[in-house]
Amino acid sequence: MSTSERRTQEQRSAETRKLLLAATVRSLMEVGYAKTTTAGIARRAGVSRGAQTHHFPDKMALIVSATEEMFDNFATGLERLAADLREGPLTYDGFFDAVWADILEGEWFYSSLEIIVAARGDAELRGHLAPLILDLHERFELTWSHTFVAADPQIVTARVALNLMMNVFRGMAVQAVLRRDEEYFREMLAALKAILAIHVRPVRPGE
Amino acid sequence: MSTSERRTQEQRSAETRKLLLAATVRSLMEVGYAKTTTAGIARRAGVSRGAQTHHFPDKMALIVSATEEMFDNFATGLERLAADLREGPLTYDGFFDAVWADILEGEWFYSSLEIIVAARGDAELRGHLAPLILDLHERFELTWSHTFVAADPQIVTARVALNLMMNVFRGMAVQAVLRRDEEYFREMLAALKAILAIHVRPVRPGE
DNA sequence: ATTTAGAAACAGACCAGCTGGTTTTTCTGT
DNA sequence: ACAGAAAAACCAGCTGGTCTGTTTCTAAAT
Numbered sequence: 001m002s003t004s005e006r007r008t009q010e011q012r013s014a015e016t017r018k019l020l021l022a023a024t025v026r027s028l029m030e031v032g033y034a035k036t037t038t039a040g041i042a043r044r045a046g047v048s049r050g051a052q053t054h055h056f057p058d059k060m061a062l063i064v065s066a067t068e069e070m071f072d073n074f075a076t077g078l079e080r081l082a083a084d085l086r087e088g089p090l091t092y093d094g095f096f097d098a099v100w101a102d103i104l105e106g107e108w109f110y111s112s113l114e115i116i117v118a119a120r121g122d123a124e125l126r127g128h129l130a131p132l133i134l135d136l137h138e139r140f141e142l143t144w145s146h147t148f149v150a151a152d153p154q155i156v157t158a159r160v161a162l163n164l165m166m167n168v169f170r171g172m173a174v175q176a177v178l179r180r181d182e183e184y185f186r187e188m189l190a191a192l193k194a195i196l197a198i199h200v201r202p203v204r205p206g207e
Numbered sequence: 208m209s210t211s212e213r214r215t216q217e218q219r220s221a222e223t224r225k226l227l228l229a230a231t232v233r234s235l236m237e238v239g240y241a242k243t244t245t246a247g248i249a250r251r252a253g254v255s256r257g258a259q260t261h262h263f264p265d266k267m268a269l270i271v272s273a274t275e276e277m278f279d280n281f282a283t284g285l286e287r288l289a290a291d292l293r294e295g296p297l298t299y300d301g302f303f304d305a306v307w308a309d310i311l312e313g314e315w316f317y318s319s320l321e322i323i324v325a326a327r328g329d330a331e332l333r334g335h336l337a338p339l340i341l342d343l344h345e346r347f348e349l350t351w352s353h354t355f356v357a358a359d360p361q362i363v364t365a366r367v368a369l370n371l372m373m374n375v376f377r378g379m380a381v382q383a384v385l386r387r388d389e390e391y392f393r394e395m396l397a398a399l400k401a402i403l404a405i406h407v408r409p410v411r412p413g414e
Numbered sequence: 415a416t417t418t419a420g421a422a423a424c425a426g427a428c429c430a431g432c433t434g435g436t437t438t439t440t441c442t443g444t
Numbered sequence: 445a446c447a448g449a450a451a452a453a454c455c456a457g458c459t460g461g462t463c464t465g466t467t468t469c470t471a472a473a474t
Contacts, residue, residue, distance in 0.1 A: 031328040032325060032327055032328030032329070033241060033324075034240060034325060034328070035328055113324060113381065114324060116381060116384050117320060117321060117324045117384070118241060119384060119385060120384045121237070121238040121239030121241070121242055122239070126384075126385065129385055130385050130386070133382075133386055137386070155401055156402065160394055160395065160398045163395060164375055164398060164399065166378065167374070167375045167376075167377075167378025167379050167382070167395070168374045168378060169374075169378065170374075170377060170378030170381050170382070171373065171374025171377030171378040171381075174320065174378075174381070175340075177323050177324070177326060177333075178323060178326060178333065178337050178340040179337070179340055188371065188374070191362075191363045191367045191368070191371060192371065195363065195402060
């Protein structure tokens with residue numbers, strides 16, 4: 001071979017693991033949890049099944065690791081969008097649009113949905129995922145709390161308002177599976193923006 | 208046997224079919240789509256696998272029929288709640304509480320979530336379900352439109368407001384799989400009620 | 415600087431278990 | 445007697461985990 005002669009063991013491992021985790025997420029995205037097989041993941045990763053079992057002893061380890069990485073990526077992306085809103089490049093409307101686009105078009109939401117739904121009927125998987133989700137939500141809420149301020153915190157705090165936004169998006173994304181109705185989504189998004197604008201506004205640099 | 212001597216053929220068929228459909232929904236609820244098997248359904252229904260294949264040629268037919276029934280049940284329940292709101296027995300707050308409880312504690316939401324998520328990676332299933340979902344949403348929207356009136360339809364129509372409610376509930380129910388945090392849900396529900404109260408109110412009998 | 419033993423990474427065959435669909439047989443109602 | 449309903453055996457296909465063999469790297473010994 002000419003592309004990568006003499007990689008260190010650590011490099012070989014890291015690359016293979018990375019390929020496998022990415023392939024796992026891709027498989028979840030493309031065919032869903034039920035049809036995601038270890039053989040399919042190995043094929044997608046361009047790696048033998050032996051290599052896969054070497055790095056991840058069983059399917060559960062693969063799924064959990066992939067989820068971990070996936071959650072981290074999404075949270076980081078959201079933090080970046082929030083920073084863009086605080087620091088100027090993104091408008092209030094643009095922020096909502098970007099978050100929604102990220103959920104609907106990114107590979108994050110549907111992959112995590114597959115896993116969450118699978119976890120409902122699988123106590124072991126649930127046990128592994130619950131702490132990951134808690135961390136994720138904490139990162140979300142931390143982001144909201146220093147990116148938005150409430151008009152009247154007595155009624156609706158920034159934290160609650162943005163959690164509502166996320167829940168609306170989750171619900172819409174679930175609907176989108178069987179009904180990708182752009183007009184409906186535009187309408188919902190516009191209403192959501194208008195309604196939340198009454199209760200929260202983004203902080204701006206000087207504040 | 209003594210419980211049901213001499214049933215007519217039609218009765219026997221109808222009862223077995225009913226048992227199978229109920230068992231299908233129960234299986235989706237209890238173990239999820241991935242672990243729902245035709246054998247498991249027959250066992251839950253207390254019926255032989257032979258009887259199952261006689262009435263439903265394949266798994267798809269069983270799933271689709273069960274979904275059909277399930278959707279109808281849920282829509283009917285929602286229409287009843289809306290009627291109770293219009294005609295007195297249910298308050299504005301009570302209506303929201305009841306819909307949320309129905310979603311979180313009923314067997315409808317999670318069963319349909321299983322199927323919707325499964326449909327994402329299965330074109331045939333998606334084809335069967337899409338029209339059912341369209342019907343369901345139309346029933347919802349019809350219900351909203353003659354149960355609520357908007358304060359200012361220019362900004363948010365009753366239809367849009369109640370769709371937002373449903374989407375928030377969907378999102379919360381997805382979260383609830385891994386994080387059943389009563390306090391969080393109470394907070395969200397209170398905020399949702401407060402926010403929507405600004406934009407819509409229920410119609411009352413005389414109007 | 416080479417050699418070489420050992421460990422880690424990787425490849426692929428193998429197998430037991432389960433799933434869904436088909437087929438054959440028995441039973442129940444008309 | 446006949447047909448629809450129900451039961452149960454059967455089977456081909458796939459899945460995930462294990463097992464065995466091979467290649468690639470590392471580092472100690474020479």
